[in-house]
Amino acid sequence: MEIKITLNGTEMTAEVEPRTLLVHLIREKLSSTGTHIGCDTSSCGACTLLIDGKSAKSCTLLAVQVNGKAITTVEGLLTVDGLHPIQEAFKLNHALHCGFCTPGMMMRVVELLEKNPDPSEEEIRWGISGNLCRCTGYNNIVKAIKYASAKMRGAELPSTEPEFV
Amino acid sequence: MIPSSFEYSAPSTLDEALKMLNALGDEAKILAGGHSLIPMMKLRFAEPGHLIDINNIPGLSYVKEEGGYLTIGAMTREVELEESDIAAAKFPIFLDAAKLIADPQVRNWGTIGGNLAHGDAANDHPAVMIALDAEVEITGQDGARWVSINEFFMGFYMTAVQEGEILTAIRVPLPTGKNGNSYHKNERKVGDYATAGVAVNITLDDNGTCTSAGIGLTNVNPTPLKAVRSEQALIGTKIDDEAINIAAQYASEDCSPSEDLRGSEDYKRRVVKALTKRMITKALERAN
Numbered sequence: 001m002e003i004k005i006t007l008n009g010t011e012m013t014a015e016v017e018p019r020t021l022l023v024h025l026i027r028e029k030l031s032s033t034g035t036h037i038g039c040d041t042s043s044c045g046a047c048t049l050l051i052d053g054k055s056a057k058s059c060t061l062l063a064v065q066v067n068g069k070a071i072t073t074v075e076g077l078l079t080v081d082g083l084h085p086i087q088e089a090f091k092l093n094h095a096l097h098c099g100f101c102t103p104g105m106m107m108r109v110v111e112l113l114e115k116n117p118d119p120s121e122e123e124i125r126w127g128i129s130g131n132l133c134r135c136t137g138y139n140n141i142v143k144a145i146k147y148a149s150a151k152m153r154g155a156e157l158p159s160t161e162p163e164f165v
Numbered sequence: 166m167i168p169s170s171f172e173y174s175a176p177s178t179l180d181e182a183l184k185m186l187n188a189l190g191d192e193a194k195i196l197a198g199g200h201s202l203i204p205m206m207k208l209r210f211a212e213p214g215h216l217i218d219i220n221n222i223p224g225l226s227y228v229k230e231e232g233g234y235l236t237i238g239a240m241t242r243e244v245e246l247e248e249s250d251i252a253a254a255k256f257p258i259f260l261d262a263a264k265l266i267a268d269p270q271v272r273n274w275g276t277i278g279g280n281l282a283h284g285d286a287a288n289d290h291p292a293v294m295i296a297l298d299a300e301v302e303i304t305g306q307d308g309a310r311w312v313s314i315n316e317f318f319m320g321f322y323m324t325a326v327q328e329g330e331i332l333t334a335i336r337v338p339l340p341t342g343k344n345g346n347s348y349h350k351n352e353r354k355v356g357d358y359a360t361a362g363v364a365v366n367i368t369l370d371d372n373g374t375c376t377s378a379g380i381g382l383t384n385v386n387p388t389p390l391k392a393v394r395s396e397q398a399l400i401g402t403k404i405d406d407e408a409i410n411i412a413a414q415y416a417s418e419d420c421s422p423s424e425d426l427r428g429s430e431d432y433k434r435r436v437v438k439a440l441t442k443r444m445i446t447k448a449l450e451r452a453n
Protein backbone atom coordinates (compact mmCIF):
# COMPACT_ATOMS: atom_id res chain seq x y z
CA MET A 1 0.00 0.00 0.00
CA GLU A 2 1.02 3.60 -0.49
CA ILE A 3 1.95 5.66 2.53
CA LYS A 4 2.75 9.32 2.88
CA ILE A 5 5.43 10.49 5.30
CA THR A 6 7.57 13.52 5.96
CA LEU A 7 11.19 12.44 6.28
CA ASN A 8 13.50 15.09 7.72
CA GLY A 9 11.20 17.84 6.49
CA THR A 10 10.59 16.45 2.99
CA GLU A 11 7.16 15.08 2.15
CA MET A 12 7.23 11.84 0.21
CA THR A 13 5.20 8.79 -0.65
CA ALA A 14 6.38 5.19 -0.59
CA GLU A 15 4.93 1.89 -1.70
CA VAL A 16 5.31 -0.71 1.06
CA GLU A 17 4.03 -4.14 1.98
CA PRO A 18 2.15 -4.09 5.30
CA ARG A 19 4.88 -6.29 6.79
CA THR A 20 7.71 -3.91 5.88
CA LEU A 21 9.39 -2.69 9.04
CA LEU A 22 9.92 1.04 9.36
CA VAL A 23 13.69 0.63 9.65
CA HIS A 24 13.80 -1.23 6.33
CA LEU A 25 11.75 1.47 4.60
CA ILE A 26 14.09 4.16 5.92
CA ARG A 27 17.33 2.36 5.12
CA GLU A 28 16.56 0.42 1.98
CA LYS A 29 13.87 2.34 0.11
CA LEU A 30 14.69 5.85 1.28
CA SER A 31 18.46 5.27 1.54
CA SER A 32 18.84 6.98 4.91
CA THR A 33 21.34 4.53 6.33
CA GLY A 34 22.19 6.63 9.38
CA THR A 35 19.50 4.70 11.24
CA HIS A 36 21.08 1.38 12.14
CA ILE A 37 19.78 -2.12 12.73
CA GLY A 38 21.39 -3.67 15.78
CA CYS A 39 19.60 -6.39 17.71
CA ASP A 40 16.40 -6.33 15.63
CA THR A 41 14.47 -7.12 18.84
CA SER A 42 13.80 -3.62 20.28
CA SER A 43 16.50 -4.05 22.91
CA CYS A 44 19.53 -2.11 21.70
CA GLY A 45 18.11 1.19 20.43
CA ALA A 46 20.42 1.52 17.38
CA CYS A 47 17.33 1.98 15.18
CA THR A 48 15.91 4.85 17.28
CA LEU A 49 14.39 7.73 15.34
CA LEU A 50 11.71 10.33 16.04
CA ILE A 51 8.07 9.97 15.01
CA ASP A 52 6.26 13.29 15.42
CA GLY A 53 9.05 14.19 17.86
CA LYS A 54 8.80 11.05 19.97
CA SER A 55 11.66 8.56 20.05
CA ALA A 56 10.79 5.09 18.80
CA LYS A 57 12.51 1.86 17.85
CA SER A 58 11.98 1.51 14.12
CA CYS A 59 12.72 -2.24 14.09
CA THR A 60 9.52 -2.82 16.03
CA LEU A 61 7.18 -0.64 13.99
CA LEU A 62 5.56 -1.33 10.68
CA ALA A 63 6.10 1.31 8.02
CA VAL A 64 2.31 1.49 7.53
CA GLN A 65 1.96 2.61 11.17
CA VAL A 66 3.67 5.93 10.42
CA ASN A 67 1.42 6.83 7.49
CA GLY A 68 0.87 10.61 7.69
CA LYS A 69 3.55 11.15 10.33
CA ALA A 70 6.79 13.11 10.42
CA ILE A 71 9.98 11.09 10.82
CA THR A 72 13.30 12.56 11.90
CA THR A 73 16.45 10.51 11.56
CA VAL A 74 20.05 11.38 12.40
CA GLU A 75 20.37 12.85 8.90
CA GLY A 76 17.82 15.44 9.99
CA LEU A 77 19.99 16.73 12.85
CA LEU A 78 22.52 18.50 10.64
CA THR A 79 21.59 22.08 9.87
CA VAL A 80 22.99 24.71 7.50
CA ASP A 81 24.90 26.04 10.50
CA GLY A 82 26.66 22.72 10.97
CA LEU A 83 26.42 20.05 13.61
CA HIS A 84 23.47 19.88 15.97
CA PRO A 85 24.59 20.69 19.57
CA ILE A 86 24.07 17.01 20.46
CA GLN A 87 26.32 15.90 17.60
CA GLU A 88 28.91 18.48 18.59
CA ALA A 89 28.75 17.34 22.22
CA PHE A 90 29.25 13.67 21.28
CA LYS A 91 32.21 14.62 19.08
CA LEU A 92 33.94 16.86 21.64
CA ASN A 93 33.43 14.46 24.55
CA HIS A 94 34.57 11.27 22.79
CA ALA A 95 31.11 9.80 23.36
CA LEU A 96 31.64 7.15 20.73
CA HIS A 97 34.22 4.59 19.74
CA CYS A 98 32.81 2.43 16.95
CA GLY A 99 29.84 4.75 16.46
CA PHE A 100 27.27 2.08 15.76
CA CYS A 101 24.93 3.08 18.60
CA THR A 102 25.53 6.81 18.14
CA PRO A 103 22.72 7.77 15.73
CA GLY A 104 20.09 6.02 17.84
CA MET A 105 21.63 7.36 21.04
CA MET A 106 21.55 10.94 19.74
CA MET A 107 17.96 10.68 18.47
CA ARG A 108 16.90 9.45 21.91
CA VAL A 109 18.75 12.40 23.49
CA VAL A 110 16.83 14.86 21.29
CA GLU A 111 13.58 13.86 23.00
CA LEU A 112 15.19 13.47 26.42
CA LEU A 113 16.50 17.07 26.39
CA GLU A 114 13.29 18.43 24.95
CA LYS A 115 11.28 16.95 27.83
CA ASN A 116 13.94 17.64 30.46
CA PRO A 117 16.38 20.36 29.37
CA ASP A 118 18.60 20.04 32.47
CA PRO A 119 18.59 16.37 33.50
CA SER A 120 20.54 14.97 36.45
CA GLU A 121 23.02 12.16 35.85
CA GLU A 122 20.45 9.65 37.10
CA GLU A 123 17.78 11.04 34.79
CA ILE A 124 20.22 10.86 31.88
CA ARG A 125 21.09 7.23 32.64
CA TRP A 126 17.41 6.24 32.90
CA GLY A 127 16.71 8.35 29.83
CA ILE A 128 19.12 6.37 27.66
CA SER A 129 18.32 3.03 29.28
CA GLY A 130 16.86 1.78 26.00
CA ASN A 131 20.11 2.38 24.11
CA LEU A 132 23.05 0.04 24.42
CA CYS A 133 26.66 1.07 23.80
CA ARG A 134 29.22 -1.72 24.04
CA CYS A 135 32.32 0.51 23.69
CA THR A 136 32.29 3.55 25.91
CA GLY A 137 31.02 2.37 29.28
CA TYR A 138 28.53 5.24 28.96
CA ASN A 139 30.57 7.76 31.00
CA ASN A 140 31.48 9.91 28.04
CA ILE A 141 27.97 9.63 26.65
CA VAL A 142 26.57 10.97 29.93
CA LYS A 143 29.20 13.71 29.84
CA ALA A 144 28.25 14.60 26.28
CA ILE A 145 24.58 14.80 27.16
CA LYS A 146 25.39 17.17 30.02
CA TYR A 147 27.45 19.24 27.58
CA ALA A 148 24.63 19.30 25.00
CA SER A 149 22.16 20.24 27.73
CA ALA A 150 24.33 23.20 28.80
CA LYS A 151 24.89 24.30 25.22
CA MET A 152 21.20 24.15 24.32
CA ARG A 153 20.23 26.09 27.47
CA GLY A 154 22.93 28.68 26.90
CA ALA A 155 24.52 27.73 30.26
CA GLU A 156 28.22 27.59 31.05
CA LEU A 157 29.83 24.72 29.13
CA PRO A 158 31.42 21.91 31.16
CA SER A 159 34.99 20.83 30.43
CA THR A 160 35.52 18.39 27.59
CA GLU A 161 38.86 17.25 29.02
CA PRO A 162 39.03 13.46 29.42
CA GLU A 163 38.50 12.23 32.96
CA PHE A 164 40.78 9.45 34.15
CA VAL A 165 39.30 7.28 36.85
CA MET B 166 13.45 -10.69 10.84
CA ILE B 167 10.30 -9.83 8.92
CA PRO B 168 6.76 -10.99 9.73
CA SER B 169 4.93 -13.26 7.32
CA SER B 170 2.54 -11.48 4.95
CA PHE B 171 -0.73 -10.07 6.21
CA GLU B 172 -3.42 -7.61 5.24
CA TYR B 173 -3.57 -4.29 7.05
CA SER B 174 -6.48 -1.98 7.85
CA ALA B 175 -6.54 1.20 9.89
CA PRO B 176 -10.18 2.04 10.63
CA SER B 177 -11.01 5.47 12.00
CA THR B 178 -13.95 4.48 14.23
CA LEU B 179 -14.47 1.78 16.83
CA ASP B 180 -17.67 0.62 15.03
CA GLU B 181 -15.74 0.10 11.83
CA ALA B 182 -13.00 -1.82 13.69
CA LEU B 183 -15.58 -4.07 15.40
CA LYS B 184 -17.33 -4.75 12.08
CA MET B 185 -14.04 -5.75 10.49
CA LEU B 186 -13.09 -7.88 13.47
CA ASN B 187 -16.40 -9.73 13.32
CA ALA B 188 -16.22 -10.21 9.56
CA LEU B 189 -12.67 -11.55 9.65
CA GLY B 190 -13.02 -13.81 12.69
CA ASP B 191 -9.93 -15.33 14.27
CA GLU B 192 -7.82 -14.47 11.24
CA ALA B 193 -7.68 -10.87 12.50
CA LYS B 194 -5.64 -9.42 15.31
CA ILE B 195 -5.86 -5.96 16.86
CA LEU B 196 -2.73 -3.81 16.59
CA ALA B 197 -2.36 -1.35 19.51
CA GLY B 198 1.20 -0.28 20.37
CA GLY B 199 2.48 -3.44 18.75
CA HIS B 200 5.49 -3.79 21.02
CA SER B 201 4.49 -7.29 22.11
CA LEU B 202 2.69 -8.35 18.93
CA ILE B 203 5.23 -7.22 16.32
CA PRO B 204 8.18 -9.00 18.01
CA MET B 205 6.05 -12.18 18.10
CA MET B 206 5.17 -11.72 14.43
CA LYS B 207 8.83 -11.19 13.53
CA LEU B 208 9.66 -14.48 15.25
CA ARG B 209 6.66 -16.04 13.45
CA PHE B 210 5.20 -17.10 16.80
CA ALA B 211 2.14 -15.16 15.64
CA GLU B 212 1.04 -15.07 12.01
CA PRO B 213 -2.28 -13.21 11.86
CA GLY B 214 -3.76 -12.92 8.38
CA HIS B 215 -5.07 -9.44 9.00
CA LEU B 216 -4.01 -6.64 11.35
CA ILE B 217 -6.59 -4.09 12.41
CA ASP B 218 -4.67 -1.04 13.57
CA ILE B 219 -6.71 0.91 16.16
CA ASN B 220 -4.18 3.75 16.52
CA ASN B 221 -6.23 6.05 14.28
CA ILE B 222 -9.42 5.74 16.32
CA PRO B 223 -9.89 8.91 18.37
CA GLY B 224 -11.14 8.82 21.96
CA LEU B 225 -9.35 5.70 23.21
CA SER B 226 -6.49 7.52 24.91
CA TYR B 227 -7.18 9.34 28.19
CA VAL B 228 -6.58 9.25 31.93
CA LYS B 229 -9.45 10.75 33.93
CA GLU B 230 -11.20 10.69 37.27
CA GLU B 231 -14.93 10.06 37.13
CA GLY B 232 -17.55 8.47 39.35
CA GLY B 233 -15.10 7.28 41.98
CA TYR B 234 -12.75 5.68 39.46
CA LEU B 235 -9.55 6.48 37.66
CA THR B 236 -10.38 5.48 34.11
CA ILE B 237 -7.65 4.81 31.58
CA GLY B 238 -8.37 4.55 27.86
CA ALA B 239 -7.01 1.34 26.35
CA MET B 240 -4.80 3.20 23.86
CA THR B 241 -3.16 5.35 26.55
CA ARG B 242 0.59 5.00 26.05
CA GLU B 243 2.76 3.91 28.96
CA VAL B 244 4.47 7.30 28.83
CA GLU B 245 1.13 9.11 29.16
CA LEU B 246 0.31 7.26 32.37
CA GLU B 247 3.88 7.82 33.57
CA GLU B 248 3.46 11.58 33.05
CA SER B 249 -0.13 11.86 34.26
CA ASP B 250 -0.59 14.13 37.30
CA ILE B 251 -3.71 12.29 38.46
CA ALA B 252 -1.90 8.97 38.44
CA ALA B 253 1.13 10.43 40.23
CA ALA B 254 -0.96 11.96 43.03
CA LYS B 255 -2.97 8.86 43.90
CA PHE B 256 -1.24 5.90 42.31
CA PRO B 257 2.54 6.05 42.76
CA ILE B 258 2.39 2.34 41.87
CA PHE B 259 1.99 3.37 38.21
CA LEU B 260 5.24 5.33 38.36
CA ASP B 261 6.99 2.40 40.08
CA ALA B 262 5.83 0.14 37.26
CA ALA B 263 6.34 2.58 34.38
CA LYS B 264 10.00 3.06 35.15
CA LEU B 265 10.52 -0.71 34.94
CA ILE B 266 8.45 -1.41 31.82
CA ALA B 267 10.83 -1.90 28.91
CA ASP B 268 12.54 1.43 28.11
CA PRO B 269 11.56 5.01 27.18
CA GLN B 270 11.20 4.37 23.44
CA VAL B 271 9.00 1.33 24.00
CA ARG B 272 6.90 3.26 26.53
CA ASN B 273 6.27 5.90 23.85
CA TRP B 274 4.34 3.28 21.85
CA GLY B 275 3.27 0.51 24.22
CA THR B 276 -0.28 0.90 25.54
CA ILE B 277 -1.90 0.03 28.87
CA GLY B 278 -4.71 -1.83 27.10
CA GLY B 279 -2.27 -3.83 24.99
CA ASN B 280 -0.20 -4.73 28.03
CA LEU B 281 -3.31 -6.35 29.57
CA ALA B 282 -4.95 -7.74 26.42
CA HIS B 283 -1.76 -9.58 25.50
CA GLY B 284 -2.55 -11.83 28.49
CA ASP B 285 1.09 -12.39 29.35
CA ALA B 286 1.85 -13.15 33.01
CA ALA B 287 5.29 -11.60 32.44
CA ASN B 288 3.82 -8.15 31.73
CA ASP B 289 3.69 -5.71 34.61
CA HIS B 290 0.24 -4.10 34.45
CA PRO B 291 -1.65 -7.34 35.12
CA ALA B 292 -0.22 -7.65 38.67
CA VAL B 293 -0.62 -3.91 39.26
CA MET B 294 -4.26 -4.00 38.13
CA ILE B 295 -4.92 -7.07 40.29
CA ALA B 296 -3.56 -5.22 43.33
CA LEU B 297 -5.74 -2.20 42.48
CA ASP B 298 -8.86 -4.35 41.95
CA ALA B 299 -9.35 -2.97 38.45
CA GLU B 300 -12.13 -3.61 35.99
CA VAL B 301 -11.66 -3.89 32.25
CA GLU B 302 -14.12 -2.60 29.66
CA ILE B 303 -14.60 -4.97 26.75
CA THR B 304 -16.53 -3.71 23.75
CA GLY B 305 -18.25 -5.81 21.11
CA GLN B 306 -20.82 -5.07 18.43
CA ASP B 307 -23.58 -5.45 21.02
CA GLY B 308 -22.07 -2.91 23.39
CA ALA B 309 -19.62 -2.76 26.26
CA ARG B 310 -19.31 -4.78 29.46
CA TRP B 311 -17.10 -4.40 32.53
CA VAL B 312 -15.16 -7.44 33.70
CA SER B 313 -13.32 -7.74 37.00
CA ILE B 314 -9.58 -8.14 36.56
CA ASN B 315 -9.93 -11.30 38.66
CA GLU B 316 -11.99 -12.87 35.88
CA PHE B 317 -9.95 -11.40 33.04
CA PHE B 318 -6.89 -13.67 32.75
CA MET B 319 -8.17 -17.07 31.71
CA GLY B 320 -5.02 -18.91 30.72
CA PHE B 321 -1.69 -18.68 28.97
CA TYR B 322 -2.11 -15.65 26.65
CA MET B 323 -5.88 -16.03 27.05
CA THR B 324 -8.16 -13.32 28.38
CA ALA B 325 -11.87 -12.59 28.73
CA VAL B 326 -11.71 -10.64 25.44
CA GLN B 327 -13.65 -12.91 23.08
CA GLU B 328 -13.56 -13.13 19.31
CA GLY B 329 -14.99 -9.95 17.82
CA GLU B 330 -14.32 -7.87 20.94
CA ILE B 331 -11.85 -5.11 21.80
CA LEU B 332 -10.51 -4.05 25.19
CA THR B 333 -11.45 -0.36 25.35
CA ALA B 334 -10.77 0.91 28.89
CA ILE B 335 -9.54 0.05 32.37
CA ARG B 336 -10.81 1.57 35.60
CA VAL B 337 -9.53 1.35 39.16
CA PRO B 338 -11.42 2.54 42.24
CA LEU B 339 -10.04 5.84 43.58
CA PRO B 340 -8.44 5.33 46.97
CA THR B 341 -10.38 6.36 50.03
CA GLY B 342 -8.89 7.06 53.46
CA LYS B 343 -5.30 6.09 54.17
CA ASN B 344 -4.15 4.25 51.08
CA GLY B 345 -0.73 3.20 49.84
CA ASN B 346 0.40 1.24 46.80
CA SER B 347 3.70 0.10 45.35
CA TYR B 348 5.29 -2.16 42.74
CA HIS B 349 8.71 -3.56 42.09
CA LYS B 350 10.14 -6.25 39.90
CA ASN B 351 13.56 -7.80 39.84
CA GLU B 352 14.99 -7.69 36.36
CA ARG B 353 18.40 -8.73 35.10
CA LYS B 354 18.70 -5.62 32.96
CA VAL B 355 16.54 -2.76 31.70
CA GLY B 356 13.87 -4.08 29.36
CA ASP B 357 13.92 -7.64 30.63
CA TYR B 358 10.83 -9.41 31.87
CA ALA B 359 10.58 -9.78 35.63
CA THR B 360 12.41 -12.55 37.46
CA ALA B 361 9.50 -11.86 39.82
CA GLY B 362 7.39 -8.80 40.52
CA VAL B 363 5.05 -7.84 43.34
CA ALA B 364 2.29 -5.20 43.40
CA VAL B 365 0.66 -4.16 46.68
CA ASN B 366 -2.26 -1.86 47.45
CA ILE B 367 -3.49 -1.39 51.04
CA THR B 368 -6.07 0.75 52.81
CA LEU B 369 -6.02 1.47 56.55
CA ASP B 370 -8.67 2.85 58.87
CA ASP B 371 -7.97 5.69 61.32
CA ASN B 372 -6.57 3.23 63.88
CA GLY B 373 -4.09 1.85 61.37
CA THR B 374 -5.98 -1.41 60.90
CA CYS B 375 -5.89 -2.79 57.37
CA THR B 376 -9.38 -2.74 55.84
CA SER B 377 -8.47 -3.93 52.36
CA ALA B 378 -5.43 -5.37 50.64
CA GLY B 379 -4.62 -6.25 47.05
CA ILE B 380 -1.50 -8.20 46.09
CA GLY B 381 -0.60 -9.20 42.52
CA LEU B 382 2.41 -11.21 41.33
CA THR B 383 4.24 -10.91 38.00
CA ASN B 384 5.80 -13.78 36.03
CA VAL B 385 5.72 -16.46 38.71
CA ASN B 386 2.64 -18.33 37.50
CA PRO B 387 1.13 -19.31 34.12
CA THR B 388 -1.34 -16.44 34.61
CA PRO B 389 -0.95 -13.19 36.55
CA LEU B 390 -1.56 -14.21 40.14
CA LYS B 391 -3.75 -12.67 42.84
CA ALA B 392 -2.11 -13.65 46.15
CA VAL B 393 -5.39 -14.20 48.00
CA ARG B 394 -3.99 -15.79 51.18
CA SER B 395 -1.43 -12.98 51.46
CA GLU B 396 -4.16 -10.36 51.17
CA GLN B 397 -6.24 -12.11 53.84
CA ALA B 398 -3.20 -12.28 56.13
CA LEU B 399 -3.06 -8.46 56.19
CA ILE B 400 -6.74 -7.58 56.47
CA GLY B 401 -7.79 -6.87 60.06
CA THR B 402 -4.20 -6.54 61.28
CA LYS B 403 -2.12 -3.45 62.00
CA ILE B 404 0.28 -4.79 59.37
CA ASP B 405 3.00 -5.47 61.90
CA ASP B 406 6.13 -7.52 61.16
CA GLU B 407 4.36 -10.77 61.92
CA ALA B 408 1.53 -10.09 59.46
CA ILE B 409 4.00 -9.01 56.80
CA ASN B 410 6.07 -12.17 57.26
CA ILE B 411 3.01 -14.40 57.01
CA ALA B 412 1.77 -12.61 53.88
CA ALA B 413 5.21 -12.88 52.26
CA GLN B 414 5.50 -16.56 53.15
CA TYR B 415 2.05 -17.29 51.64
CA ALA B 416 2.95 -15.43 48.42
CA SER B 417 6.10 -17.51 48.04
CA GLU B 418 4.12 -20.72 48.59
CA ASP B 419 1.08 -19.89 46.45
CA CYS B 420 2.91 -18.90 43.27
CA SER B 421 4.08 -21.42 40.74
CA PRO B 422 7.27 -20.17 39.09
CA SER B 423 9.12 -22.18 36.49
CA GLU B 424 12.88 -22.42 36.21
CA ASP B 425 14.42 -20.46 33.34
CA LEU B 426 17.45 -18.29 32.58
CA ARG B 427 16.32 -15.85 35.27
CA GLY B 428 16.64 -18.39 38.05
CA SER B 429 15.49 -21.61 39.67
CA GLU B 430 12.06 -22.14 41.10
CA ASP B 431 13.42 -21.92 44.64
CA TYR B 432 15.25 -18.68 43.89
CA LYS B 433 12.12 -17.12 42.41
CA ARG B 434 10.05 -18.07 45.47
CA ARG B 435 12.67 -16.35 47.62
CA VAL B 436 12.51 -13.25 45.41
CA VAL B 437 8.71 -13.22 45.74
CA LYS B 438 9.00 -13.45 49.52
CA ALA B 439 11.55 -10.65 49.77
CA LEU B 440 9.71 -8.37 47.35
CA THR B 441 6.34 -8.97 49.03
CA LYS B 442 7.83 -7.86 52.37
CA ARG B 443 9.41 -4.80 50.78
CA MET B 444 6.33 -3.76 48.80
CA ILE B 445 3.96 -4.12 51.77
CA THR B 446 6.38 -2.02 53.83
CA LYS B 447 6.60 0.60 51.10
CA ALA B 448 2.82 0.72 50.59
CA LEU B 449 2.43 1.10 54.37
CA GLU B 450 4.88 4.02 54.41
CA ARG B 451 2.98 5.67 51.59
CA ALA B 452 -0.36 5.14 53.37
CA ASN B 453 0.88 6.83 56.54
